[in-house]
Amino acid sequence: MVEALERDYTTAPITPQERLMVEYVVQLTKDATKIGKSDHAKLRAEGFDDQAILQITLIASWFNYINRVADALGVGREP
Numbered sequence: 001m002v003e004a005l006e007r008d009y010t011t012a013p014i015t016p017q018e019r020l021m022v023e024y025v026v027q028l029t030k031d032a033t034k035i036g037k038s039d040h041a042k043l044r045a046e047g048f049d050d051q052a053i054l055q056i057t058l059i060a061s062w063f064n065y066i067n068r069v070a071d072a073l074g075v076g077r078e079p
Contacts, residue, residue, distance in 0.1 A: 017046045025060040032061075 004012035009022045020042060027035055043053050070076065 017048075020046045021048070021056055024056065028057065028060050029064055 001012065001014075005014070005022075009019070009026075012019075014022070024035070024039060024043060027039070040053055043056075044050075048056070
């Protein structure tokens with residue numbers, strides 16, 4: 001499953017709900033300013049409540065933040 005997601009999440013064997021969540025996270029990572037009420041409405045229509053949307057947003061944002069901090073400090077790179 002992980003390999004399929006890494007290769008191409010759009011063809012990975014995941015549910016429509018999971019695919020929508022991943023698409024939301026990808027957009028959040030690329031440009032969060034393009035996320036709007038319609039994106040949240042799509043998530044709600046697929047069964048996510050406001051708490052789930054908040055959790056998805058917080059977790060993805062936290063990972064983005066931590067990765068950028070690590071990149072900026074050279075964590076994990078050769079000296």
